[in-house]
Amino acid sequence: MGSALRTGPRFLVSRWPWRALLAVVCGGVLSALTVLGSVPVVLLGLTRSLRAALWEPMLRLHCTRLRLIDPDTAARADSRVREASAAHRLPTFRHVTYIVTTAVCGAVVFCLAALGFAVAAVLLAAPVIVRDDYFDLGPWVIDEKSQAWTAAGAGLLALLLLLVLLGAWSALEALFARSLLTPDSDRWRHEAVRIESSRSALLEAEGFERELLESELHDRVQHRLVALSMNLGLTEAQDAHGPAGRLAADAHRQVDETLSELRAVLRGFSPRVLSERGLEPALTDLAADLPLDIDIDLDTDRLPPAVEHMSYVLVAECLTNVARHTAAARVDVRGTRTASRWILNVTDDGPGGAHIVDGHGLDRLQRRLAALDGRLTVTSPPGGPTTIRMECAV
Structure with a gap:
């Protein structure tokens, strides 16, 4: 989400504003579920079995919503939740902080976003409303067609601004989730794994290129030099004492030296x-x-x-x-x-x-x-x- 915001106006024509909007809506729903999930904890007490039964599904739902705005962080966080559940570990302070903070902020942002979109929808509908009636928006009374179209333009700008603000909020929430659900040690471990994989791939690619080059030198270049050496030997034999024979003998010697050097290179390169x-x-x-x-x-x-x-x-x-x-x-x-x-x-x-x-x-x-x-x-x-x-x- 943060990378998409940095693209400027292209953010508004991408899929990210709508993913941010969907994440806010899901955040409002998860806030309600968090409140409902806390009721049995308050009524039945903070027992280990109850916390173990509630925290994993709740965090898994949060990770699913987080995939809308930061897929990489969501995948790493979901993997940690699965590992902790398999080991029968209880939620940490970081997990509890994330769930409570997201529940509170998610409900507030959902309500503010709903109010903002309602106002933007009314402004966009102003040209239709003033045909048969008028309406006021605070001190602003809209009863003329020109005012209605001005209000519609303001509504469009408000809608675009809301989408940008929701994107910014989602990016901030992704940073918050990254700091709590995937600590620095996990990110460095993930980066180390990525670097190790890249290094292994480079070494494999180097080995493949080396074998290919060795094969080309051995099967093509060396064979051509051997054939040339044989042809020069025949020429030398046909005119052993003439000028052509002497030139062929000299060339034959140089080719043999080149073959010896090539074989030495192949031995030292990758036999x-x-x-x-x-x-x-x-x-x-x-x-x-x-x-x-x-x-x-x-x-x-x-x-x-x-x-x-x-x-x-x-x-x-x-x-x-x-x-x-x-x-x-x-x-x-x-x-x-x-x-x-x-x-x-x-x-x-x-x-x-x-x-x-x-x-x-x-x-x-x-x-x-x-x-x-x-x-x-x-x-x-x-x-x-x-x-x-x-x-x-x-």
Whole structure:
């Protein structure tokens, strides 16, 4: 309702003014029901069974009416009422305050709205009334046709103003309901669930795009390069000592180098063995091409795809750094899974002194790992060993 009011004049041509009007009418009816429901409480006493029997239906009715002006708050409040009823909990002070305040204010607003619409209806009917009679509205006596049409215009303006005021009242009531029926902790919990769902959806979308790109590179680009390499090899063989053969040999060499680089990119990007067989076989294939003594020990079979990919990328980055920048000869990869966490340690026997540099590989991995509710730490004292630890939720 508040969002609709902020649209300005478009509010009057939307469905929200009529929803506000219906909410006020329902508020008047609920005020009467609240009074009737309080009679047995007063007569029979504040017994636990009586309060338990009355408060849930009353709050459920209020939540149903609240759906007219704030569906999200109404849905969350109704869910809380159902949970409290299932647990046999009595109404809280917030619930009682909301019901009593809404009953009193709802009755007053209903009466004022009924009076206002009655006056607006009389003003709108002024041109019809003055044909055979006249009427007075306080000190204003209307007995001429021009005055009647002026009164009708005033009635139309009054009607529009009433609809805006009812919308404003409904928006205020929605804020009041939100503060009492869905406290801040619930709203933050709901927002946390929404963010978690969005994050999971983004990770799934990233994984799908990554697999699609890997498939395109592997099945199309690599095959075309292989076919080109074979054609160049045939050309080279046909003119081994001529200029065409030499050009073909040079091009053949460049294509082979490109294929090697593409395969290296695919291994570091998202190898097919990772998605088909899991993390440990993929790391074993990765370690086979490196001149290091690498021992891999993971105490789990399969992990969520996003966690497996991040673990693979981390180990690939660590092994590349060890091979290029240290004199280490041995690397140990250890993975442990608990009920809700995955811990991966990559330890090398190098000279130590490693750290995370802004904008470089480990820093980028650290930022990406945050999306998995994880963290990356580096322990590398002078003289070694260096341990890079990844921990995230599974």
